[in-house]
Every structure is written in structure tokens, then in C-alpha cells.
Amino acid sequence: MKRCFSICALYPKDHRFEKEFLADIWVAQGYVEAEDASSCFDDLVNRSFFQKADLSDKYVIHDLMHDTAQLVSEGECFIIQHSLSFFEPPFPDSEESKNIYHLEVLHIRRCPNINWQGLVTLPSSLRRITLVNFGHSTDHFVSCFHDLTLLTYLKIQCELLTLIPLQVWISNLQSLEYLWVCWCSSLTSICVSEASSRHPVGVFSSLSNVTVSLCNSLLSLDEFLMPAYMPIVKIIHVESCRQLALLPIDELHSFSRLEELRIEGCPKLNMQRRMTLPSSLRKLRLINCPSIEYIDNSHLGSSMTLKGLSLRLDSCPDLISIVGAISVSEIQSGDINDCPKLMEITQPITRRPYWR
Incomplete structure (x- = not known):
């Protein structure tokens, strides 16, 4: 679950995530099996790592959580600014x-x-x-x-x-x-x-x-x-x-x-x-x-x-x-x-x- 959340650090703050999109990424990376991807996302939502974006089917990460994701992913994922x-x-x-x-x-x-x-x-x-x-x-x-x-x-x-x-x-x-x-x-x-x-x-x-x-x-x-x-x-x-x-x-x-x-x-x-x-x-x-x-x-x-x-x-x-x-x-x-x-x-x- 830690690795599933940490890959979100690759995306900018206020990025709107779709459940199916993230699930596909996690499976492709080998973080979870296909049958477990949906429940993993639900667990992260229940623990307030993701928040619903208005009335849509998309989710956002709070800025503090995004900073945490970058710290957690240090060494695995990083962002090049230039x-x-x-x-x-x-x-x-x-x-x-x-x-x-x-x-x-x-x-x-x-x-x-x-x-x-x-x-x-x-x-x-x-x-x-x-x-x-x-x-x-x-x-x-x-x-x-x-x-x-x-x-x-x-x-x-x-x-x-x-x-x-x-x-x-x-x-x-x-x-x-x-x-x-x-x-x-x-x-x-x-x-x-x-x-x-x-x-x-x-x-x-x-x-x-x-x-x-x-x-x-x-x-x-x-x-x-x-x-x-x-x-x-x-x-x-x-x-x-x-x-x-x-x-x-x-x-x-x-x-x-x-x-x-x-x-x-x-x-x-x-x-x-x-x-x-x-x-x-x-x-x-x-x-x-x-x-x-x-x-x-x-x-x-x-x-x-x-x-x-x-x-x-x-x-x-x-x-x-x-x-x-x-x-x-x-x-x-x-x-x-x-x-x-x-x-x-x-x-x-x-x-x-x-x-x-």
C-alpha cells in the first residue's frame, strides 16, 4: 500500500485521480495483483489519503499528503523540474x-x-x-x-x-x-x-x-x-x-x-x-x-x-x-x-x- 500511494508523488498537487487509472498503474508496476487493486484504493480512501473531488468520480490528495508521498517515494520516484x-x-x-x-x-x-x-x-x-x-x-x-x-x-x-x-x-x-x-x-x-x-x-x-x-x-x-x-x-x-x-x-x-x-x-x-x-x-x-x-x-x-x-x-x-x-x-x-x-x-x- 505504501508503494501504491508513493507513486502519486509523480503527479502535481491538486491532480485529479481516477480510480481505474491508478489501479492500472499499480498493476502494471507489479505493486498489487489485478484483483486487489480496487480494494487497495478503497483502503487508501478510507484512511483519508484520498479525498473526493467535488461531486465527480475523481479524487485529490491534500497538499500535506502529497508532500508526505514525495518523502515516502524518495529513492524510487522523483520529479525533474527542468x-x-x-x-x-x-x-x-x-x-x-x-x-x-x-x-x-x-x-x-x-x-x-x-x-x-x-x-x-x-x-x-x-x-x-x-x-x-x-x-x-x-x-x-x-x-x-x-x-x-x-x-x-x-x-x-x-x-x-x-x-x-x-x-x-x-x-x-x-x-x-x-x-x-x-x-x-x-x-x-x-x-x-x-x-x-x-x-x-x-x-x-x-x-x-x-x-x-x-x-x-x-x-x-x-x-x-x-x-x-x-x-x-x-x-x-x-x-x-x-x-x-x-x-x-x-x-x-x-x-x-x-x-x-x-x-x-x-x-x-x-x-x-x-x-x-x-x-x-x-x-x-x-x-x-x-x-x-x-x-x-x-x-x-x-x-x-x-x-x-x-x-x-x-x-x-x-x-x-x-x-x-x-x-x-x-x-x-x-x-x-x-x-x-x-x-x-x-x-x-x-x-x-x-x-x-
Whole structure:
């Protein structure tokens, strides 16, 4: 409970906390088990560590309690007041300089005036990074992700970011499990540079969850969403990327552990290749994707037949056929809506609960 309260010192005085948000942070940090997080928060409220903020569902910490939290967290959590010198403390031999190399969680939100051009290295101790509108020279910042071998969680939201250097990330983020790239309206490319393409790039050996959302300048994910780069990925979401034209849909069957695939709101996808699906897939969502014409595993053999699938196809006006991949009798639940050209689904048709 002490550690759960002490992490609140990272936030400014008068910050309004949501119960669910703090619970997620505590669980992610390993302070409590998921089933105990809610009761831990309630215990802190009952002991007056938190107070209700007006009539809302949010809570605040009294200023004296906030000072206490900073004292309790000394040595574990600390606040840098001058962010321009964040990774190069002005006094290299100071205690602050030593502590920075034990930093595990880095959250930077709504700090648009930071200039990261001079950044050289990040602490290799980092395990979680969240970056939301975090300043200028952000392309340089993300190219400095070297030796972050412990990093498991990376979330980026930035309107100025234009490029993600895939070869740098793959080589240095071996433990990355969760990647979330959202609201990067200037991002045009996630790729391997020509110079790096002549050498082995490596793999995201731990990456299991990928979300790319609301990146309206992004043109292609053909080079990023490759089975060779992420062999154990389980969840892929690609949502509301209005200019996205290329996805490796004919390679999807090679994601041997993929369980959930969601493609939504990508109206400019060029789907001349036939979509293939892995037998491991348990949830498929294709929504507002007008260029998808065929889902076809027929040439891959019976080993690629999907079973126990939850299927939703919505507003796919060019979808003509689903062959080889999905027998209707094997669908656990299905929702097909606004697919006027759909003429063929692998038989036999067997009525199932929730099938419509």
C-alpha cells in the first residue's frame, strides 16, 4: 500500500485521480495483483489519503499528503523540474544524476516546447514509456531508443512525428510487448531505411499487441506488419488511418499466433491481393473497408481452416467471397452487415446462435 500511494508523488498537487487509472498503474508496476487493486484504493480512501473531488468520480490528495508521498517515494520516484536537462543532469555526480539511471517509468504529456534535438541516450532501465505531444525534434527522439532491453510498453501520440525508424526499434526493444501509435497525424512511414535494408534487421521477439490508430498521413504498413518481424504477435488493430493504402493482407496467414485482427476506417486500402487468415485467429473485425474483395485460404490447405471464430463484417461494400478460410458452421458468432456484393461463404450453412 505504501508503494501504491508513493507513486502519486509523480503527479502535481491538486491532480485529479481516477480510480481505474491508478489501479492500472499499480498493476502494471507489479505493486498489487489485478484483483486487489480496487480494494487497495478503497483502503487508501478510507484512511483519508484520498479525498473526493467535488461531486465527480475523481479524487485529490491534500497538499500535506502529497508532500508526505514525495518523502515516502524518495529513492524510487522523483520529479525533474527542468525537462531540457532531463537526461543530462547539470551536476553529473549528484544523487539526481545517479537516480536517473534507475528510472523505470517515463510519462511525458502535453509539453510542446521541449526540444529533443540534443538528446543522446535514454536510461536503459526504462520499462514503460508514454509520450503524448511531447515537444519538437521528435523524429530525433525516437531514433535514440538504444539499449532499452527492459522496455515492455511504448505508447506514442504526437502530431509532429513523421518517421519511425524500424531498424532502430527492432534492434533495441527486444522485450517490447505492447506498442500503441495513435494520433500521429504527420507520420508517413514505419519502415527500414535503405542503408539498413542490406543487413539483417532482427525481430520484435516479445511483441504481442500492436495498435496503429488515427495516423491520417500514414500510407503503408506493408513493411512493418510482417510475420518475420513479430513472430508471436496476438493482437493487431489498425484503425482510422484515412490515407493508408498498403497492408500485407496476403501474409496474414503466416502470423501463427494471431488471435485478434481489427481493420477499421481505412477507406483507401488497395486490396488487389486476397486476404489470407491464420488458423489461430479467434476474432476478426473488418469495418468500413470498401476495397476488401476476397478472404481466401483455399490454396493453403485444410490446416488453415478457422474454428471458433467471432466474426464481424460491417460496411465492406466490395466484399464478394469468403472461401476456404471460414466455414459458417465453425463460426462461434457472426455479424455481417452492409456487404451488398457478398455472394459466397464456404458451405455448409448451419444456423448458429447470434448468427444473422
